[in-house]
Amino acid sequence: MALSDDVHVPCTGKMHRSLPLLQRLALFSLVVLFFLHTCCYGDVGTAARYAPPYLPTTCYGSDTSEFPSSNLFAASGEGIWDNGAACGRQYLVRCISASLRHACALNQTIQIKIVDYIQGLPSPPSARNTTMILSSKAFGAIANLTTNSPAINIEFQQ
Structure with missing residues (x-):
């Protein structure tokens, strides 16, 4: 042939x-x-929330100009911290599940900016050892704040 x-x-x-x-x-x-x-959306992890005060941050000290005007920001957990390289990274984040029913806001995806590190937070998070700790506004944008869920399961993508 x-x-x-x-x-x-x-x-x-x-x-x-x-x-x-x-x-x-x-x-x-x-x-x-x-x-x-x-x-497929991206990586899967967990998120908790924290409330003010948000300053000072590990990434930017007391410089508020680095915070997004939307107030959709987060502190990095150990898994994505990358020796500080996470500072300034932006992620698309959405809630996929939680231990409590109806904790996730349906079809809500937000863009957050990493401004801090979990080890240096000035206020305690609702849960420890999570992928990221979201500002109260960011957490409330993708999860129902009245459920009292300390942490949610998220999908995120840089």
Whole structure:
């Protein structure tokens, strides 16, 4: 048999051109990557909340100009702190579940900015050892504050 992509199909007598194996694998990979990108949001973690005072912060000291005007900000937990590299990072965050029913605000995704580190918080968080500690406004934007859930499960993406 010749080294060609042309294949003779005996039952119809027609010629048919197939993609080489490498091209088929590349196409399959692109389809899988597209599916994963559109179906999966990002990393999964937990979030707690904290209330004022928010200053001073580990990242910016007492500089309030680094806080987003929306007041949607957070303190980084150990898992994303990255030796301080988390300062200033922005994440899309949404609540996916909690220990209490109806704790999550449905279909709410917010963008937060990391302004502090969990170890240096001036006020205590509602739960410890979480991925991030959200400001009261950020937590309330994605979770029902009246549920008294100390922490929620989140999906987040930088």
